[in-house]
Amino acid sequence: MKNVGEQTVNAPLLDDEAVSNWLLQNPDFFIRHARQVEQMRIPHPVRGTVSLVEWQLARQRNHISQLEEEITLLMEHSVANQQLFEQLLALQGRLASADSLEDMLSRLHRWARELGLAGANVRLFSDRWRLNAPSSFTQLALSRHAFEPVRIQRLGKHQHYLGSLNGPELLLLLPQAKQIGSVAMSLMGEQGDLGVLMFSSRDSQHYHTGMGTDLLDHLATMLPALFARWIERV
Template structure:
């Protein structure tokens, strides 16, 4: 009997098999040298080289986290203490959907309607584990950026119904006011790679002129973890 499976189902089956059989590569030691894995910057890597690369990347991420929080604890202790619980939970998240869910839970504790992250479809390679609800078209958002954000990294305030329909699903409406944060601007000054959005029912909750110091530190933390969650999908060239 022939069973037809799509790529996602095959991938899931392979992952389950390898997890259930940790001795697989011991029994097939030659595969360690034969497997070649595409890499965005280095062309191709062996499985062992990829493991070492992942470890080096994780060390860099941990060093960046420590530096960020050491600076924050020294300069703004109140923000440091407010963000520590979120940082701890995000560090435990293994993938993008888990991370978004934790940020959303954290936001709801502050009586916000929702928190979400939208990925620009020209910056990341799509993957079946990241649903369509997490993606946004840059051309469509460009109208909002030009009208609301300009050269800044944040927008706090209300949106038109047309603008809301681009950023939120029908079931996430109505939305009163939002905080829109551009992610990835430090690595690429020309365009952001994702959006971090917070929404509130109250039209006056977020408004122009509010202090964005807290949001700036929050964005720095989310960006650190976003790279880790999406590293396996590779950033598009």
């Protein structure tokens, strides 16, 4: 016959998992012991202890607060997406109605100026577009070989770069531009192999890492089809 000490040693140990499983299997425990539940105190980092009911209410309030923040964020994103769509639709209409490539580039530049920027510029990779003489668009040509160091240094494996450029880089990409503080630079085409779209600002802090690039994504994909109206692809 086992003595009391042996029975105690062989009794199953209670741990968090065992208690949790038992409560899940016996949900009426809190109903049968409502008074004890009201008397239970939960450690609190500020108030010392709180009742189990207060603790549960606080959890519910926090959950509701998180849901409200998520809903607010979704609404803000919805508004931002609507504004982005309207901007793109208006710009696409303006560019598509251009009478010539020069007119389209001028409209793109004016649109950028309306946003308070220094301007907008496009350079096309010379191995993907027919830009050699007698073409009148030779000023748009950009050697991919000459651009490669800029791509490695500024873009890496990304489609966009937001920040400043040094003197040689500006001379290569924007030879006519003056007092450029920062740029938003995007590779055009789904593969990023058709050219470079650049928006420039005289403010060195205007474009910086961490800014959203949704608008750049859409423009960099949309513009090559418009250029193809006047320039033949290779």
